[in-house]
Amino acid sequence: MADPLLKITNLHAEVAEDGTEILRGVDLEMEAGKIHAIMGPNGSGKSTLSKVISGHPVYEVTDGDILFRGESIIDMEPDERARAGVFLAFQYPVEVPGVSIANFMRTALSAKRGEEVDVFDFHDELVEKMEMLGMEPVFAERSVNDGFSGGEKKRNEILQLAMLEPVLAVMDETDSGLDIDALQVVSAGINKIREQNSDMAVLLITHYQRMLNYIEPDVVHVMVGGRIVRSGGPELAHELEAKGYDWVKNEAGAEAELARI
Amino acid sequence: MADTLTTSSDTGVFTRDQVEMLSARKGEPEWLRQHRLEAYDRFAAAPMPTMREETWRYTDLGSALSFDAYEFAAETKPVTAIRDLPAVLVDEIEHADDYSGRMVQVDGSVVLRELSDELREKGVVFTSLDVAVQEHPELVRQYLGTALRPEEGEVSADTKFGDLNTAFASGGTFVYIPKGVRVEAPLRVWRTITRPGVAVFPRTVIVAEEEAEVSVVDQMVSADAEGGAFCAASTEIIGEELARVNYIPVQRWGNGTIHLSTDRVIARRDARVTSLHVTLGGALSRVDAQCRMEGPGSHVDLLGLYLAEGKQHIDHETLQDHLSPHAASNLLFKGALMDEGHGVFRGMIRVAPGAQRTNAYQTNRNLLLSNSARADSLPNLEIGADDVRCSHAATVGQLDKEEMFYLMSRGIPKEEATRLVVFGFFGEVLEQLELEGVRKDMYGLVERKLLRNRR
Ligand SMILES: Nc1ncnc2c1ncn2[C@@H]1O[C@H](COP(=O)(O)OP(=O)(O)OP(=O)(O)O)[C@@H](O)[C@H]1O
Ligand SMILES: [Mg+2]
Numbered sequence: 139m140a141d142p143l144l145k146i147t148n149l150h151a152e153v154a155e156d157g158t159e160i161l162r163g164v165d166l167e168m169e170a171g172k173i174h175a176i177m178g179p180n181g182s183g184k185s186t187l188s189k190v191i192s193g194h195p196v197y198e199v200t201d202g203d204i205l206f207r208g209e210s211i212i213d214m215e216p217d218e219r220a221r222a223g224v225f226l227a228f229q230y231p232v233e234v235p236g237v238s239i240a241n242f243m244r245t246a247l248s249a250k251r252g253e254e255v256d257v258f259d260f261h262d263e264l265v266e267k268m269e270m271l272g273m274e275p276v277f278a279e280r281s282v283n284d285g286f287s288g289g290e291k292k293r294n295e296i297l298q299l300a301m302l303e304p305v306l307a308v309m310d311e312t313d314s315g316l317d318i319d320a321l322q323v324v325s326a327g328i329n330k331i332r333e334q335n336s337d338m339a340v341l342l343i344t345h346y347q348r349m350l351n352y353i354e355p356d357v358v359h360v361m362v363g364g365r366i367v368r369s370g371g372p373e374l375a376h377e378l379e380a381k382g383y384d385w386v387k388n389e390a391g392a393e394a395e396l397a398r399i
Numbered sequence: 400m401a402d403t404l405t406t407s408s409d410t411g412v413f414t415r416d417q418v419e420m421l422s423a424r425k426g427e428p429e430w431l432r433q434h435r436l437e438a439y440d441r442f443a444a445a446p447m448p449t450m451r452e453e454t455w456r457y458t459d460l461g462s463a464l465s466f467d468a469y470e471f472a473a474e475t476k477p478v479t480a481i482r483d484l485p486a487v488l489v490d491e492i493e494h495a496d497d498y499s500g501r502m503v504q505v506d507g508s509v510v511l512r513e514l515s516d517e518l519r520e521k522g523v524v525f526t527s528l529d530v531a532v533q534e535h536p537e538l539v540r541q542y543l544g545t546a547l548r549p550e551e552g553e554v555s556a557d558t559k560f561g562d563l564n565t566a567f568a569s570g571g572t573f574v575y576i577p578k579g580v581r582v583e584a585p586l587r588v589w590r591t592i593t594r595p596g597v598a599v600f601p602r603t604v605i606v607a608e609e610e611a612e613v614s615v616v617d618q619m620v621s622a623d624a625e626g627g628a629f630c631a632a633s634t635e636i637i638g639e640e641l642a643r644v645n646y647i648p649v650q651r652w653g654n655g656t657i658h659l660s661t662d663r664v665i666a667r668r669d670a671r672v673t674s675l676h677v678t679l680g681g682a683l684s685r686v687d688a689q690c691r692m693e694g695p696g697s698h699v700d701l702l703g704l705y706l707a708e709g710k711q712h713i714d715h716e717t718l719q720d721h722l723s724p725h726a727a728s729n730l731l732f733k734g735a736l737m738d739e740g741h742g743v744f745r746g747m748i749r750v751a752p753g754a755q756r757t758n759a760y761q762t763n764r765n766l767l768l769s770n771s772a773r774a775d776s777l778p779n780l781e782i783g784a785d786d787v788r789c790s791h792a793a794t795v796g797q798l799d800k801e802e803m804f805y806l807m808s809r810g811i812p813k814e815e816a817t818r819l820v821v822f823g824f825f826g827e828v829l830e831q832l833e834l835e836g837v838r839k840d841m842y843g844l845v846e847r848k849l850l851r852n853r854r
Pocket of ligand 2: 186311
């Protein structure tokens, strides 16, 4: 079998500044083109995992490894990882005052392609992708996320995803903040991107089944206390929605007890 | 009066005789000679600033500036073709296409000036101060020294360099826009210094009569050279009733040059004046900018943008002087500091008793791009009226880590992400400028400096 696209083994990570450990041995494997969902209670480390995959300097990997296309990326800068094909749609997108979406995206695309992208081609492409996501073209000239509503910020994340065409898309709670109609539009957009780019793997972090109705996962993981404590098929998400996290927590707790004995 | 003043400090090559000679050589009228000499005597009597003074606390001019180290600029002959100008200017002037008039000063002399016949016929004056004295003596006499007029006898380190400029002013620019005339494209001025060790004293006077409109872009450019030059500049802007003036001085002297500028604005009833001080060049730069809201309804925007690298020191001293009611002033100065660059900002809003309904704001923001960079920011208010809206804010911050991670997570390398953030940071200032072409030029200059610094 070919190498998996993403292989995370025994990943431990802490807050670099004060040594607080957040990820305590994450194991995860994904193949190209697959959709994995990660669910789990607040504070269990889902966003941290997504940022560690992208290389956020606030976290330090203390053990384990992240292999992307067979090679370790933990010593790579965030921009190198991005150019290699890793994309993170942020749970809380950052405001960048004074930098327009158009300028931002053109800079990013030029960096990815290693040459200045043509202004006119770029503009056509941007407008087309904005239409697909139900965004008004005037947004292109607005400062990135500056004064955007919650839903607009999330759409903007997916716009960037559409423009940058990554190999691995990590989406951290893209569904939260979107109303029902917007969720439908954005999900349809994501599916369209996948149609055009069937090798793209998606790691989708969510609390709710509703997005998984549109984007059906191949595998569902449950994260508790900085580890993946359970993995299963799409039915696992339904089970969680019905029963809450307590039962996995209890199971995980019991497992931990056993391990200690 | 001269002999009652004691010369307190060494004036080096800047002697009273030199003022006499300069005035004689230019064949100036007696009133101007007197005006220069009085300014000279005040200059000579004023102490050199020291860091013990509140207004010079962070700027060590004394160790940087020695009046012995300079010589006067030679007078230069007129030039007819752009390509005969000093090399640093040629490309830039050839590429600047939107202008209503052009003027070039090389060292102490204006060597080229152009103004469309149409504007000339409307009574617009756009010429060197030297020529204006000959061709429009009454206008010059009426306006020179109206905005920059140190109170007699009251000399200090803060008045010293405005007076020095008045005493030795040479070349310079005189702009007069008659009532109701609108000059659409900007008047563009370039000044250069051809050799290190030269001292120049450009004086700009801009008068916009009732309902007149004009924009002046003043580029000060010289090549990097061992041992810098010295520029003591001064600008007076008088906006009469309902006038509209934009003034954009862009300081891009070569490294090593010391630049001291004393700039004054008077805004009369309902006048609107915007200035944007861009500081990119020189070793030590100090701009002392004041605006006086003399008429009700006047509105002045004082904008500033500075970017330091190496050991550049960039100091701004500002005063928003509200003398009449219902006026507004809005100051926004933003600086980014790389390497060991040092930014200093000291601002004051002063509202006179009776200047009710004043709106005055003052904001200075600094972005430190290296651990050795430094910024000191001291905003101040002095309010004598009770029905006013005033505020001041000052910040010194580093690049936001989350912002940088966000940009880099899209594949943008660190240096470029920094450039984007700095652009965004300056955008707040530049987007206030109505002149689109000038705004683009400024982004270009900032980009050039950031790219150069990276190497
Ligand atoms: N930079 C940081 N400094 C200190 N603590 C942090 C930092 N980043 C994360 N944490 C802590 O680590 C834990 C996991 O946070 P994380 O954001 O990864 O949770 P999450 O699973 O995404 O939660 P949610 O479902 O609420 O989004 C939390 O307790 C959080 O406070
Ligand atoms: Mg989270």
